[in-house]
Amino acid sequence: MTSPDEHFEQRARELWREAAQRIDPATAGRLRAARRQALATAHAPAHRTARWLIPAGAFAVIALATMMVWQPLPQRHAAPANTMVNAAETGVELDNELPPDADKTDPNLYQNLDFYDWLAANDSPTAAR
Template sequence: MNAPDNHLERRARELYREAARHLDPATVDRLRAARRKAIEGADRSSLSHRLLQLLLPAGAFAAVAFAALMLSSPVQGPSGASPASSLSISTAEVDGDLPPDAAAADPTLYQNMDFYGWLARNGDSQANR
């Protein structure tokens, strides 16, 4: 089976060499320029590929290091308070739906609790009229 393949290969080489001898110089120059351009493009792409292979792991490592740094360092508020106390202050300021603490509220607010209950039950129905 090697003999026919070898014969075919030898015949193809002979035809290629004969055709190459009969090419005009302008076509040969264009083919050589195209070959040089293809080789230079392959060199450039391999350089950028190697650079990408180097920068991608370095960037991933930097992102992981930055995330670890951000998670490990405590966040300080403007007054230097701890994060838990600044969170509770900002939550109390923003959340106006909660009733005030009984110890900190005015005692006169708790005198008429029946009225507040009635208002909660009927306030919406009276406002719709």
């Protein structure tokens, strides 16, 4: 026994075969051409997309590397006035301060570096009192 769905499917196939046999050659040619064009268009965007993925990815990697290499250095903010007063009152030196740049300092300071090393090694808080 056949179910109503199977009967419907068989009847639709028979009607399609009959219609396909009655179609004139010009219409059949146009249908085949339209089918080929639709299939070509369906496959073309995937090819174009794949063709642009590699250069776009390379550009993104170069841009990321450039941004990582040429990041601006973080700017140091001046310490608040209260911190300087507290450090001066307690006699504690701030260890996070860097020496000035060589082009901004007096060149005579760099003549006797051994003396400054000795002074730093022998400098004690009791000697200053």
